[in-house]
Amino acid sequence: MAKVHVTTTINGEPMEFLCEPNDTMLDALRGPLGLTGSKEGCASGDCGACSITLDERLVCSCLMLAAEAEGHTIQTIEGMAQGEKLHPLQQKFLESAALQCGICTSGMLMASAALLQRSPDPSEEEVRFWLAGNLCRCTGYDKIVRAVMETAADLRTQATRETAQ
Amino acid sequence: MEVTARTFLALVRELDTRFPGLGSRVEEGMAIAIDGVIYQDAYDAKLDDGSEIYLIPKIAGG
Amino acid sequence: MNIVTDNKWIGQRTIRPDGVDKVTGRAAFAADTTMPGMIWGKVLRSPHPHARIKSIDTSKAEALPGVKAVVTARDVVDFPIDKSVMLGIQDMRWMCRNVMARDKVLFPGHPLAAVAATTEAIAAQACALIEVDYEVLPWAIEIDDALKPDAPILHDFMKFEGKPSNIAGRLEVKKGDIAQGFAEAEIIIERSFDTRPVHQGYIEPHACLISVAADNKTTIWSSSQGQFMVRAMTAYLSGIAQSDIRAIPAEIGGGFGGKTIVYLEPLATLLAKKSGRPVKMVMTREEVMRATGPTSGSKSTVKIGAMKDGRIVAAQGTYYLQAGAFPGSPIRGAVGCSFAPYDIPHVLSVGFDVVSNRSKVAAYRAPGAPIGAYAVECVLDELASALKMDPLELRLKNAAKQGTKAAHGPVYPRIGYIETLEAAKAHPHYSAPLGKLQGRGVASGFWFNAGGESSAQVNITEDGNVVVTTGHPDIGGSRASMAMMAAEVLGIDVEKVRPIVGDTSSIGFTHVTGGSRVTFATGMAVTQAGERVVHQLKERAAQIWEIPVEAVEWRDGAAYPAGSNAGGFEPMSLGEIALKAARTGGPISSEVSLNAQGAGPGFGVHICDIEVDPETGRSTILRYTAVQDVGKAIHPAYVEGQIQGGAAQGIGWALNEEYVYDSKGRMENPGFLDYRVPVASDLPRIEAVMVEVPNPRHPFGARGVGEVPIVPPMAAVGNAIRAATGVRMHHLPMSPPKVLAALDAAAKAS
16 A cells, blocks of 8 residues: 655744554654654553644543544654743652653653643642553652642742743 | 582582572572571672571562 | 661662653653664464464565565474573573464464564554464363363473473472371361453553664664563574674563563564564554463462460472463462461471463562462461461461571571561551451561672763662663662762663663662662772872772762871862773773672561452442561662562452453453553552561662562462451452452351
8 A cells, every 4th residue: 555645834934744554653664754752651642651642632542543643733843842941740750759760750740841732720630630641660650640739830930930030 | 408619609500500490490580598697690799607597589569 | 797887878868860851751662662673573373272283384575565585493492302491590491382382282372483574454464464274172271270280281291200291390498297287286277269361551661663674783672670680591492603693672551570581572583684674563552462471370379386375386388380381380389488577397298390371471570479378378377366366476486587598598697577477466457446346467578589680881971970780671660770879889879879770781680670689789780880989089198198998988979088197188079080090900890790699588568458348249448558578678669669569460360360261262351441450549558568678688678569569469368368257268369259248148147
């Protein structure tokens, strides 16, 4: 069967790629697109290491066909930092030691960013349930949850300051 | 069991003399506690007069 | 050894040097790597738990367009059964049969052949074209089934007490006279427990990319806990000389012991050699769960005898652990660790290594110790209850300390078990109030901690910075600690130190990352190399100042004349000396390779509060505190991280994780949906309390910390459930259906 040609936008950039009809978006990211920041832990949507956003909605890229990206916007971990400037979540994860081996980190950051987009003042319970789809075997989640809560607080403070100015 | 040996390697050789094959099994698979201190993979671990020796399986972790 | 106490970096929470790559998705894990001309490898695996291989016909696979190579057991070096060849604690006789079945398949998932092709899809298609003629044999997975008189025997050569058996070995540890001990005891409690197999659960599947040139020069990128282990095992199994192999450690996405051996590398190497192309192999999650090395399921019986005042006089443990298809279950951990926290005059601890038709076990964080501790710490809980004694008081009364002779042989040097118990007892968690259906459990744990071979190289760059190269893959953030130790010794800013993990061709031999040994052993090598560099720096300053080297001091990253008689020279910084390195003798560097002895054992005490829902049997952990003697926390955040992570794995082992088998002996739940590891919403905050009783054998006082925290949780959780419900769970996991069944049974009985 001929390959499928897909035109899409990834991290703000227009991109095209070829894929097999049954390739997942994760296969496409890690293969022809060379964006290996999204990781495969299970290929069945259970671990969240492949988390991306599709039109701003958090999804497991292993549960999406690559061909479905046609005409949509995709954000991956590679688009989180702006050039040299790390996203506040990325910086906080570093400062809080919220990663050990790092394999779940891409997915955790994508999921956490998606949470803070929709819920700037989440409770700890909310954070834990939101992140329940992102498995981490190294940290026991403690420092990850703290990092997300602290970043949320920092961003709220910053927003208040900006509003006040 | 009483043995005359000054180092772990000497102990291994003595065991092999008394019980052929035992020495190499000990050398390959065992760590040694000499008067309470554990040594692993140390031919020159020193045995003193009257040292109490325990042979324990090599420690490995995960 | 004098422990450095006035520290600038040790104990700080610095940002790890490899962190930015990891939070931006840039860090290169093995599956992220590519090489030009790369092709893909896939493995054909047995569907049967036990079968003789009558024939394998790979011709159709070889003929499929796109297929570049096929390998079978014929291509793997054979290690005859009658001669043991040890590589560390692994016997190559079993390893060569584990990576590729010879004569017999011994577990579902056992590799039979491997194919390399231009795409993954073609390689998988080719595997399906391989024709295998099996003679299916009866199988046994559970210990009871493997020990029945008429059990199918896995290995013809295996005999126990003269008879064909599935018992591969027996280990006994003895102290005093157990019969006398029990005769003296005023109270005796004996209980039996069993646990299911669980997987290390690393999120990153095994992966490798291997290139073999026509002259055998081999380059390996792989996810492993030890590139030297990868090199050695691949050499042994492929027949390629170790010196021709360069094994490069990719970043590793979790290991916990499961990546201290190889599965794919020998196969990919053979395929790469045969095809003349670089071969990449990545396991699926299903392959990881079925065919790598989940730890043992077990059956244990523990009997403890004590006096009415709480003094334990006799302790006996019998532990049966599954080895999987080949010998090698971690009975040494169960037998050696279970009673290790206590000073008991009469001990008999016996372990049996039982083979059965499931995959060969690999190490899992403090191998064997959690299994033994689960049984012992639950019985101690029963004892405390029977004696109406506080469970921590009972442990304090019998606690091992410096000078205590452990049952497994050593006399303890300075250890921190008592301090850990006292910290737990004094912690506010221990006296916090509890509500209805809520209970609190405590448990202790011990791990030997290892030392072993490590190498480290400290190089001063021409612009006055420092590169520290070590030989161990960094699983948990240890690079940061290496940089801090080097910075401390050199007296410079830690930002000027760049720690890297070298491959087998660029750094001296280093034993695997595991056994809680890296901060201890590699830290020792880094510190010694740093000290030698300091000496060199002093020599260079001495040369420039034309004074004897004894007249030079090194302080805060600079050379100073020692006292006014030495001369009124201005201090020379490391940077200034580095600029003059060529003229004062050449590059300034030192490499140290050592075999670190004197690792300090570790102890942990965990407190767990649980609420049990009587309608569903579900346990919710309300609060969890893990207290541990860490010696000296070089980087406190990563030490806490080890404690929290280990506790979380233990909690999963206690409450939910298990291998479920179907009627054909295959694992039914080989994915994260049904193999239920703890998720963020399952756990509360895990408070890690670090007690510091420095290890006198390490320059900064460090003890290994990584493994201890997985040892107490199963009993801590079990004891909490007992306290909450009155019901003692003797089987793990204590999942909702099992707890509910136990609650119902207890209600019926009363």
